[in-house]
Amino acid sequence: MPGKAKLANKPREKCGVVGISLEDRDAARSLYYSLYALQHRGQESAGIVTHDGFQQHEHVEMGLVGDAFDESDIEQLPGTQGIGHVRYPTAGGVNECCAQPFSVSFKSGSLGLAHNGNLVNDGEVRDQLEARGHAFTSNGDTEVIAHDLARNLLDEGLVSAVRETVQRIHGSYSLTVMHGEKVLGVRDPQGNRPLVLGKVDDGYVLASESSAIDTLGGERIRDVEPGELVILEPNGAGYESYQVADKPQTAHCFFEHVYFARPDSVLDDHLVYEVRRELGRKLWEESGIETDVVMPVPDSGRAFASGYAEAANDVGAKTEFAEGLMKNRYVGRTFIMPTQGEREQAVRLKLNPIKSTIDGRTVTLIDDSIVRGTTSSQLIELLYEAGAEEVHVRIGSPSIIAPCYMGIDMKTREELIAANRSVEDVRDEIGADSLQYISIDAITKALDSSSDDLCLGCVTGEYPYDIEGEDLDRDISRPTFGSADNTAD
Numbered sequence: 335m336p337g338k339a340k341l342a343n344k345p346r347e348k349c350g351v352v353g354i355s356l357e358d359r360d361a362a363r364s365l366y367y368s369l370y371a372l373q374h375r376g377q378e379s380a381g382i383v384t385h386d387g388f389q390q391h392e393h394v395e396m397g398l399v400g401d402a403f404d405e406s407d408i409e410q411l412p413g414t415q416g417i418g419h420v421r422y423p424t425a426g427g428v429n430e431c432c433a434q435p436f437s438v439s440f441k442s443g444s445l446g447l448a449h450n451g452n453l454v455n456d457g458e459v460r461d462q463l464e465a466r467g468h469a470f471t472s473n474g475d476t477e478v479i480a481h482d483l484a485r486n487l488l489d490e491g492l493v494s495a496v497r498e499t500v501q502r503i504h505g506s507y508s509l510t511v512m513h514g515e516k517v518l519g520v521r522d523p524q525g526n527r528p529l530v531l532g533k534v535d536d537g538y539v540l541a542s543e544s545s546a547i548d549t550l551g552g553e554r555i556r557d558v559e560p561g562e563l564v565i566l567e568p569n570g571a572g573y574e575s576y577q578v579a580d581k582p583q584t585a586h587c588f589f590e591h592v593y594f595a596r597p598d599s600v601l602d603d604h605l606v607y608e609v610r611r612e613l614g615r616k617l618w619e620e621s622g623i624e625t626d627v628v629m630p631v632p633d634s635g636r637a638f639a640s641g642y643a644e645a646a647n648d649v650g651a652k653t654e655f656a657e658g659l660m661k662n663r664y665v666g667r668t669f670i671m672p673t674q675g676e677r678e679q680a681v682r683l684k685l686n687p688i689k690s691t692i693d694g695r696t697v698t699l700i701d702d703s704i705v706r707g708t709t710s711s712q713l714i715e716l717l718y719e720a721g722a723e724e725v726h727v728r729i730g731s732p733s734i735i736a737p738c739y740m741g742i743d744m745k746t747r748e749e750l751i752a753a754n755r756s757v758e759d760v761r762d763e764i765g766a767d768s769l770q771y772i773s774i775d776a777i778t779k780a781l782d783s784s785s786d787d788l789c790l791g792c793v794t795g796e797y798p799y800d801i802e803g804e805d806l807d808r809d810i811s812r813p814t815f816g817s818a819d820n821t822a823d
């Protein structure tokens with residue numbers, strides 16, 4: 335029987351991972367640059383673990399990558415291979431115990447582990463490990479994976495040990511692991527979280543997004559397959575691939591394409607920017623309205639808005655694509671500010687209207703999603719204050735009605751504006767003249783996929799895993815395990 339997952343009170347992870355093996359130069363600087371490229375995936379902490387052939391070295395700090403490392407920190411991380419991690423803020427504030435990579439020493443060596451995702455049966459695995467004498471220093475699921483893998487490595491070879499851990503842990507994960515001089519990349523059997531393999535001139539890279547590989551001047555080779563283990567050989571000598579779990583139906587997170595990933599990343603063979611533009615085109619086809627101007631909520635709505643305006647102009651609509659909201663680049667995403675008060679203040683800190691684009695005109699405002707609705711209603715208010723005659727809102731994702739249990743901070747239903755409201759009620763709440771979301775059908779078409787191969791949990795309430803407390807109309811071809819309490823957050 336699955337154990338009760340401790341999801342409710344633990345940090346929600348949305349992280350970036352990287353692993354690098356290079357021929358004859360230290361990997362730390364490349365890891366550092368990669369973490370910069372993945373900074374959008376987590377701003378609470380950053381860390382690097384390297385191995386110099388003799389021992390493991392680590393530096394893990396709270397804060398942005400640029401604050402967590404200085405030159406001497408990088409110089410003190412010798413070794414031609416290593417892993418790195420950036421981590422998302424916790425709901426309750428910073429939490430140093432859960433900064434990663436997580437390191438553990440055991441009888442036959444050391445292990446560093448970086449994790450993006452969320453297990454749904456970590457409580458059960460933790461209980462079993464504790465019964466065998468393992469002592470934990472945090473309540474995070476990453477430590478559970480590290481201990482389980484370390485235990486397996488005592489008795490088995492590397493591939494068998496990983497295979498065994500993958501059989502035991504359930505949920506979403508992309509891992510990079512430093513074991514001895516080898517760097518490992520593991521993607522969960524449903525491919526819920528992204529992981530990409532790439533090549534640089536003198537070695538190989540594993541990263542959450544291909545933009546990290548681009549940053550190093552490298553090239554993406556391919557996505558790591560669901561349930562695949564990729565081992566980067568020491569000194570950039572090559573890589574090996576092993577399928578360590580059966581591939582059930584995939585459950586790629588559609589929201590990576592809509593919001594989280596960088597537009598210049600290629601995930602699961604799709605350039606995110608093109609997916610967003612295509613969704614914008616489909617948004618016009620499904621619910622286009624001719625207004626004087628179409629404008630994005632920067633930056634996340636930009637690709638959608640350009641696709642939408644292009645499709646509108648293709649059929650003769652005289653709608654102008656223009657920037658109407660200017661962004662202060664030094665303020666973070668409102669979606670990941672820790673408290674509601676901070677989020678509200680941040681909207682006005684972050685965006686300022688360009689009056690000449692807006693005054694006396696009808697406006698279509700395009701965004702990728704509406705989560706709490708706070709940002710949308712404040713932006714609409716800003717547009718009216720700047721003289722907009724009408725404000726119509728079009729959204730590049732279906733309405734978000736349910737939390738995420740796969741490692742994304744989607745909060746509780748109470749905090750989701752669309753959870754218990756009709757589209758008309760949400761429109762009224764945010765103060766728009768009209769509001770339309772894109773359909774799930776458009777999402778699946780833009781990703782050349784089917785709804786069965788995507789995780790759409792936050793827009794359908796149907797998850798790829800059995801989540802206790804959720805009212806599921808589940809696809810029985812998917813594995814069911816684990817449980818979660820969604821009543822507290």
Ligand code: SF4
Nearest residue numbers: 587738740789791792
């Ligand atoms: S529930 Fe939503 S955000 Fe979470 S993994 Fe699924 S699609 Fe992604």
